[in-house]
Amino acid sequence: MSNLMLKLSDPNEVAAVVDEVRREARYVVTDFSVELVVSKFKDEAEAEGDIYVPEYQRSLAWNEEQSSYFLESLILRVPVPPVFLYDVEGRLEIVDGSQRIRTLVRFARDGFALTGLEKLDILNGYCFSDLPPSVQRRLNNTPIRSFVLDQGTDESTRVELFRRLNTSGKRLEDAEIRKGVYRGPFLDLVIECASSELFKSLTPQMAKGVDARSERQELVTRFFIYSDRYTAFRHDVRKFLDANMDDLNKSATDDRLRQMRQEFIASMEFIRKHYSQAFYRPEGGRRVPRVRFEAIAVGTALALRIDPKLKPPTNVWLKTKHFEELVRTDASNSAPKLRGRIEYVRDSLIKDADDS
Template sequence: MTNQELSESDIQDAVETARNEVRYLVTDFPVDTLIRKYKDHNPDEGDIYIPTYQRTLQWSNDQKSYFVESLLLRIPIPPIFFYEVGGSLEVVDGSQRIRTLVEFKNDAFRLVNLEKLDSLNGLRFSKLPSATKKRFLNNPIRSFVLEEGTDESSRVELFRRINTSSKQLSDAEIRKGAYQGPFLDLVVDCANREVFKLLAPGKGSRGNRNSESERQELVARFFVYSNHYKLFTHDVRRFIDNYFKEYNQKLDASGAGAMSAEFDKAMNFIADNSANAFFRNEKTQQVPRVRFEAISVGVCLALREQPEMKTASFDWLDEPDFYQLVRTDASNSGPRLRSRIEFVRDKILDQHE
């Protein structure tokens, strides 16, 4: 049945079904409540916590001060989104705002460069007039609470749609919030290994400021593509998401151990033979994702065929053919992905025939 053939009731039923998949409640939490109930990264101690997938606080003092000023002026701010977990509230979107509230209440920074309330510049919370403190602590912040047990796919969709803060969550950060399980643990662990930090510091060509999440994105792509690259068509995010969910459901300790060992083997091989291989520019140490995919997965495939191989030349990194294959405009092309991975694989294997 085409869209044109659907009746009005069919369309309405489809809309209502999709809406019912996401269950949430709307409330207003006073700033004082958010601060009192907050415990960083610990759901056992606090009613409100920020999970490990969220970034460390990155706002500058200017940004924190601007946010506090908005609250004091009662200017509407974006709502905070929570996910209910065992009766506690996990922060999905709003971690930087909540951390700023807590830091300001604890005198962790001074207000700076305020324009509307310039008379408050240089003051910490404890030095504010009593009425101003009360205004700050009593200010209500609109909050949405996603109910526990909401379907996983609906959670992921909601994570993406509510990602409205000034510093948006990356795909890796969203997956950490939506896909808890053994594969996520493996990805996070591998992304923090010292050899990988040296090979891929996390300075993505797209200006990603969060090096940790960028490395996690690269590791996820390594594992998914090394096993399924031939099936890729064009949608990177959906492709990685689908296998991320599958691995979390099926991966056991033995499988995770084997994947971990293969990751280490490939990364150590690259480190021993061409430590700067992933960098598009050695000075900036940028690691374009398409370049990383080609080299890391290509080396992995070559080592599967020649597991005893220890050395290889990477002179082909400067060849025009390789450069054309890792142009960023080829990132969503299935044939290009396969071509660049197999180009690297064959360059490595050809040296050991």
């Protein structure tokens, strides 16, 4: 046991929690033929498709060789992973399997020719309409094992399921998933602020391989939610941000959104004026560590709430060993450390003002 001081919960309580969470995802298992899937599929932009792709899964990542390999498996009747769908008033939203389904649709509509096949290399260069009728029928009649989540499944459970099951060639960032699922006025505010020239001037570079637009939206989401609700955070960052994104979309009034926008602008302008490089580590680098950003951005906002006319800080706190320890990346899921780093910045700024 890694921690001998850990106090275990009552076994009955543990079993009850496991059963409750397990029941959050209700589903039925069925088989849809390839022909049926193709006939029912519509891009979300088209009206009333019975099977469709949600916005956060719109980009097709498979190349033609990957697509051909999948189709070869179907023609050979080699078992392939099931697809997961979500019942939305009778329509089926694809939770996982969009690459496979879109590959079927493209091929059935002669969207590309098979390529790179090894076992069935004789089919390289064939479009669907080129296949012998018997092979076309066999492919059309191939069953696709499908798990259909009940419409009553909690939205956050559906998003979490997608994250766990996602088999696409490209990992979707949390901000992109939220943008597709949690639509509303608060999300609009996040996108607006993340794309502002003010915020871009403070985050001009992102780490290699990171989508800058998505990462800025992630940072701004954390700024708004932690600024008001960081004391309520317990452990799971994703779940906490998802739940609060959904709540703010539904509950934030126009006046509240206006206040949030003004506070974001005031905080970022203060940071740009007094410590514009603070989001980056002192030793340099192109990455904005999320824990560092949270501490500085939210801590600044809280200090300005206490004293809107905060005097220029000395910035000594930014260079202390203690601050660097508080913004270690391994502290992202710790509630006490989140509170500690945010309040350290807040209190340091207020103390600077008092001392001066």
